[in-house]
Amino acid sequence: DAHISFYKQGEFTDLCAGPHLDSTGRIKGNAIKLTACNAAYWRGDSKRETLQRIYGVAFPKKEELDEYLAKLEEAKKRDHRKLGRELGLFMTDELVGRGLPMFLPKGYTVWRILENYIRDKELKLGYQHVLTPCVGTVDLYKTSGHWDHYKNNMYSTVIDDEIYCIKPMNCPGGVMVYRAQPHSYKELPMRVGELGLVHRHELKGALHGLFRVRCFTQDDAHIFMRRDQIEEEIMGVVHLINEVYQKFGFKYFIELSTRPEDSMGSDEDWEAATQGLKGALDKLGLPYTINEGDGAFYGPKIDFHLEDSIGRTWQCGTIQLDFQMPLNFGLEYVDENGEKQRPIMIHRVCFGSIERFIGILTEHFAGKFPVWLAPTQVKVLLVSEKSEAWGQEVYEALKAAKVRVEFDNRNEKIGYKIRQAQLVDRVPYMVIIGEKEAEDKTVSLRYRDTTATEVMTLDDFIAKVVTETRERA
Structure with missing residues (x-):
């Protein structure tokens, strides 16, 4: 059922997703630059022919090309992999494994400062902090929905003839903490934070310094609340994320990501969750764009895209509204009439992952961390x-x-x-x-x-x- 597109210019016909310019005359000869040339096997098969892959860019004006190349050169100088070595922040080693960074004393100093910073802010806002295991039974992840919707990105093993998984996300543990005891409506909202270590399988070609790794720590929090508290809690999280990003001098823009094809839950729940996120953003007067089909499998989300000091954007913070996981785990609270009700859940991160955020900060500040964050002051x-x-x-x-x-x-x-x-x-x-x-x-x-x-x-x-x-x- 896929759509196949062809683009034709002169005698050249290209089978590609496009788009192409209607005329190559729009490209000026002094605004073209070949950026790379390397070998690639046909269809990725090392037994087949070697092809040459040529990369290049073109702009309407030479000034725009010069600006782009200058930004590329500045980005090379700020590359966190280069600065990480020079500043003694982190290291990797093939013997340990790809995508598994190790933080050195100075890098771990930055790590701990960021950890204490976000934890202090959360404590002032009434968050409680927990710590959950890195390994759980496959039944835990079947109940959460991860096994059906996220299995290809998970690591698993067999222990005592049972399948166990290394956790890819912290939320099942947070849910189990809530489920461990009964709750009254008076206790809600209940804000539970966890700086939890997670592991996800990433293709080796996608791994990149601290930006894309297989092992990382998320500054997760899960908020359990009543339906009438949705807007207020979302607005509170938006204020927190805004304060964090302002502290580091980041501008940002917001996307609202809606239901993907691979998802769980009823249309009614998805619509209610999406409207809850929209209502909070509208009430705050924040502009946002709709990113169709890019929500989590259990609910829609608000994504925060940071802009760094040289104009690049990074997706970091997220707010996800979830009706499904409380249902899957049978979460309850007792309302003012003594009746059992189902709570609603927010999944939230500010940094995204501490590893990735350190990489972004290293490039944003070009290694010149502010006094409070500098490993050596x-x-x-x-x-x-x-x-x-x-x-x-x-x-x-x-x-x-x-x-x-x-x-x-x-x-x-x-x-x-x-x-x-x-x-x-x-x-x-x-x-x-x-x-x-x-x-x-x-x-x-x-x-x-x-x-x-x-x-x-x-x-x-x-x-x-x-x-x-x-x-x-």
Whole structure:
């Protein structure tokens, strides 16, 4: 039943999905660029002929091509895989496996800061936090619907003659936590957060740094609520996601994704869920576009697409409204009349996955993390060994104040140390300690993005860094 399309230009006929330009005359000769040329086996079969695959781009004007190429070059400089190595954030190894990143001390520092940041925000909003197992019986995922609709992306094994699955999503565990005890309408909404490790099978050709992996941690939350609380809870989640993205300087746009072909549930439930999401967005006055057929198999969703500092977009946050999973697991609460009712469920993430969000932030900031997020906030640079005692005292005082600090007392020229701290390590603050600073008991402060130096007392500098860290500035 598929539609097959052909496009013809002159004597050339192309079998493809299209579209083609109506005339190649629209393309200017100075606005064409071949970007890559590589070998590809016919139909992916290594026993068949090798073909040459040529990639290129064309624009109506040379200025547009130049702008595009400049953006590509900037993206290469910001590539999180390159910066991840230079900054010592994460590593991968074929012996461990593809798509299975390992975070190094500095990368895990960023990880923990993000984890604490989102957990603190959730606690203020009344979330409770749980931790559920990484492995569950196949019956758990049959009940949730994942086995029927998501099996090809799941890992499974046999234990004691039973099939067990490594969890691809946190929601079945969150549902079981809710189901473990009876609930009253007075307890709802019940907001349950979990920073849970999940595993999903991704094709090896799709794996890419931290952006597409097989093992990652989601900042999941599941909200169980009454029907009359749907709009208010969705609006609350939108406000949370907006605050998070504003903190990192992201603009974003919103898509509302509707029922896909592979789904479960009645038309009535899907319509009610879709209208619930639309109603909340309309009430907030937020513009959005409809993305037909791209919802989750159990419900429609709101997707947040971030725009980074060089104009690229990334899909991260999502709000999914689910009538099906509470039904599948027989979830209940007792209403004001003593009658049993079915709760409605929201699935929600802000970062999406911590791994991917760190990759996005690394490229967004070009490795220059803000002070509160930087794995190393301060580097103490010694001019010579004559001032080492004061340098050591400064270092110890910063450590005592819980500032993330390193002490560079190598026998190298101070210019070299500054360049490495500023351009390679991308440290926000460099504290230069020479004989004058040792004599006056001061510090010479140099900022990452300037060549200016500022002299201040050690106490004032510590107060500055501590304040910026506490206020996440």
